[in-house]
Amino acid sequence: MTTPNLSGGAGLHPAAADAGLLAGGIRSAGLKVTAPRLAVLRALTDRPHATADALFGAVRADLPGTSLQAVYGVLASFTTAGLVRKIEPAGSPALFERRVGDNHHHIVCTGCGVVHDVDCAVGHAPCLTPADALGFDVRAAEVIYWGLCAQCQAETALP
Amino acid sequence: MTTPNLSGGAGLHPAAADAGLLAGGIRSAGLKVTAPRLAVLRALTDRPHATADALFGAVRADLPGTSLQAVYGVLASFTTAGLVRKIEPAGSPALFERRVGDNHHHIVCTGCGVVHDVDCAVGHAPCLTPADALGFDVRAAEVIYWGLCAQCQAETALP
DNA sequence: GGAATTGTTTTGAGTTACTCAAAACAAAAT
DNA sequence: ATTTTGTTTTGAGTAACTCAAAACAATTCC
The missing domain is CATH 3.30.1490 (Dna Ligase; domain 1)
Incomplete structure (x- = not known):
């Protein structure tokens, strides 16, 4: 296997199973499943109220080379798709959370x-x-x- | 009279009376009464939910030479003194209002x-x-x- | 009324948190 | 495997503030 498993098939170990769940969520929101998107969603799972910058820091740890703009783009598409919610408390940069609906x-x-x-x-x-x-x-x-x-x-x- | 009446004495015409009221409010908040402060407070009276920039536009109309930073400074001191309230709706620059308390x-x-x-x-x-x-x-x-x-x-x- | 004091404003620079656009690239559809 | 479509990178740009030093003005004190 030369390409990472992004397809959400039957998981072989916990991280893969997790990736499958995350990928399913992304796909059913009508979005393409990509490595930066999985990484952002995974980072957001561990950090229930995170800034774009905090997520960028977390994402680049397991996916170096990801740009901050990509994180902004991912978060914008997730927010539009209803996959995450954006909150903007006064005096704080925007925070994102997975708890929606x-x-x-x-x-x-x-x-x-x-x-x-x-x-x-x-x-x-x-x-x-x-x-x-x-x-x-x-x-x-x-x-x-x-x-x-x-x-x-x-x-x-x-x- | 060679200096503008900022002291809030008995008003001679509506604008002066108004200035007196505004000055009194500023003074009783423990702040010095200055022309930029009066101008900001007056502008805010006409615009119940205004951005710093909108107030700057209004202020420079009757007090040219006032800087944007002065407006920010005035608004910060007013907010700290409880004379105005700052609200920050998501996606909007901060808005200021006189209705407080x-x-x-x-x-x-x-x-x-x-x-x-x-x-x-x-x-x-x-x-x-x-x-x-x-x-x-x-x-x-x-x-x-x-x-x-x-x-x-x-x-x-x-x- | 004039000098000292304290607080305010100007001027100028700098920062944070984004946003936009073009080209390179990757996922999904065929 | 190829095409199509959507995503990410790279690079630039902006809005809305924030900070600091020097000039200045409103009160306070004499």
């Missing part, structure tokens, strides 16, 4: 910048309806909570 | 980018409490609704 929100630490997922406040779509939509056809509600994470609280409480 | 949210048109204020969804602080704060000390909840404004709806519905 549900309406979850985010909590960002103002101290260290760490981001976690949080489920919608009230059980059912609560924040999805503004008091007065002003004639808008509302399609999405994005909620970002800001606060101090447990660790940053502990650190600021020191003598 | 209440917990209102925003609705952004995905077509034309227009931004309006909206009050909190449910009567009482609804979105302020995530289902699970994950140990965070939550200080703020920011909600952005995305949708099509009435005008953009009408335009997309054309034959």
Whole structure:
């Protein structure tokens, strides 16, 4: 075998099986399966809220020669295809996550910048309806909570 | 009188009275009253959700020679002082608004980018409490609704 | 009212996080 | 195997800020 196995056939070891799953996801989104795309998706699996730059760093570790622009391109196509979600918290470069399709929100630490997922406040779509939509056809509600994470609280409480 | 009236004394005509009010606000925020600051605050009064660049355009109309960096500086000091609020919707440069101190949210048109204020969804602080704060000390909840404004709806519905 | 003090603005440079386009290349369809 | 189509590389360019030093102006103090 002289070419890498990108085709998602029966896996022979864990990484191959993983590649198969990733490849299937990419293919069923209507996109061609390529090595940079697999690498980005794999990197994003380990880093649930990553910047393009962080992913670039991770990708080039297992696929040297990949360009930053390729990572941007991959992320753009994934985002358009609904395979990943892009979030842009104030003051931060864009973050990407694989968790899509549900309406979850985010909590960002103002101290260290760490981001976690949080489920919608009230059980059912609560924040999805503004008091007065002003004639808008509302399609999405994005909620970002800001606060101090447990660790940053502990650190600021020191003598 | 050879120097402009920045001191906020009894106004002689509407613009002066306005300057007095603006100056008072700036002064009580603990900031020095300067011509660029008055100009930015006045421009922001007419443009409830403006970018630094838009404000720069407006400011230089009545105070030529003001630099863009001065506008950034003014906005940074106002934001720190709590005199204005900075919002950063995804894909847009930062917007500034004078409405502060209440917990209102925003609705952004995905077509034309227009931004309006909206009050909190449910009567009482609804979105302020995530289902699970994950140990965070939550200080703020920011909600952005995305949708099509009435005008953009009408335009997309054309034959 | 004038000098000292402190904070602000100008001027000029630099950075981050992207975006765009053309040519080389690789995956999928035939 | 070849063609087609979509992707990645390479290289350039941009928007929106941020930083620092020197000039300047608003308060404070006498």
